[in-house]
Amino acid sequence: xxxxxxxxxxxxxxxxxxxxxxxxxxxxxxxxxxxxxxxxxxxxxxxxxxxxxxxxxxxxxxxxxxxxxxxxxxxxxxxxxxxxxx
Amino acid sequence: xxxxxxxxxxxxxxxxxxxxxxxxxxxxxxxxxxxxxxxxxxxxxxxxxxxxxxxxxxxxxxxxxxxxxxxxxxxxxxxxxxxxxxxxxxxxxxxxxxxxxxxxxxxxxxxxxxxxxxxxxxxxxxxxxxxxxxxxxxxx
Numbered sequence: 104x105x106x107x108x109x110x111x112x113x114x115x116x117x118x119x120x121x122x123x124x125x126x127x128x129x130x131x132x133x134x135x136x137x138x139x140x141x142x143x144x145x146x147x148x149x150x151x152x153x154x155x156x157x158x159x160x161x162x163x164x165x166x167x168x169x170x171x172x173x174x175x176x177x178x179x180x181x182x183x184x185x186x187x188x189x
Numbered sequence: 190x191x192x193x194x195x196x197x198x199x200x201x202x203x204x205x206x207x208x209x210x211x212x213x214x215x216x217x218x219x220x221x222x223x224x225x226x227x228x229x230x231x232x233x234x235x236x237x238x239x240x241x242x243x244x245x246x247x248x249x250x251x252x253x254x255x256x257x258x259x260x261x262x263x264x265x266x267x268x269x270x271x272x273x274x275x276x277x278x279x280x281x282x283x284x285x286x287x288x289x290x291x292x293x294x295x296x297x298x299x300x301x302x303x304x305x306x307x308x309x310x311x312x313x314x315x316x317x318x319x320x321x322x323x324x325x326x327x328x329x
Binding site: 112114115116118119158162165166167181183184185186187188189 | 224240241242243245246247249271282283303306307308309310311312313314315324325326327
């Protein structure tokens with residue numbers, strides 16, 4: 104099975120729970136964001152309960168992404184807790 | 190200087206309004222929304238606010254908001270400025286300036302822009318209170 108490397112970024116409350124803002128992850132190629140979420144739940148038990156919450160959004164390369172988005176080599180995936188700017 | 194900025198330092202409301210106003214002589218009305226740090230939240234006394242953001246994506250979203258406002262409302266110019274980092278009580282947080290020929294368009298665009306900013310911009314506020322720290326999750 105071929106693998107790819109991606110960057111995963113955590114912000115705000117998620118960063119606090121994970122204990123760092125950014126990690127590099129090696130994952131199988133051609134998987135969707137939905138599948139990546141399952142991998143993240145296994146790798147980061149401290150935020151597993153939050154990953155499926157509707158108010159946690161995901162971005163890929165700084166654009167909002169859905170569960171169908173396919174993750175590619177070098178992608179930057181970010182977990183975005185509810186925004187509170189303004 | 191750009192009319193869309195995220196910065197640690199304070200901005201000058203007067204200077205930014207002046208820059209927006211200078212963009213066209215057709216401007217007849219300017220509406221500005223200024224968000225500031227308040228000292229109370231859900232009964233807890235706030236000591237300070239900490240704003241975190243997603244560098245790159247946050248600027249991109251603010252630029253998108255300005256572009257969409259210019260497209261969808263009858264306005265002439267818009268400026269959007271947001272501070273990040275540690276912000277004290279009473280200090281400036283966010284400034285949105287909408288300039289139009291007539292006031293109604295400026296009011297409408299300004300209100301839309303601040304709502305859209307809160308909805309789609311990856312910026313997070315942490316309230317540091319005397320009882321502890323909490324990431325804010327909802328928009329009143």
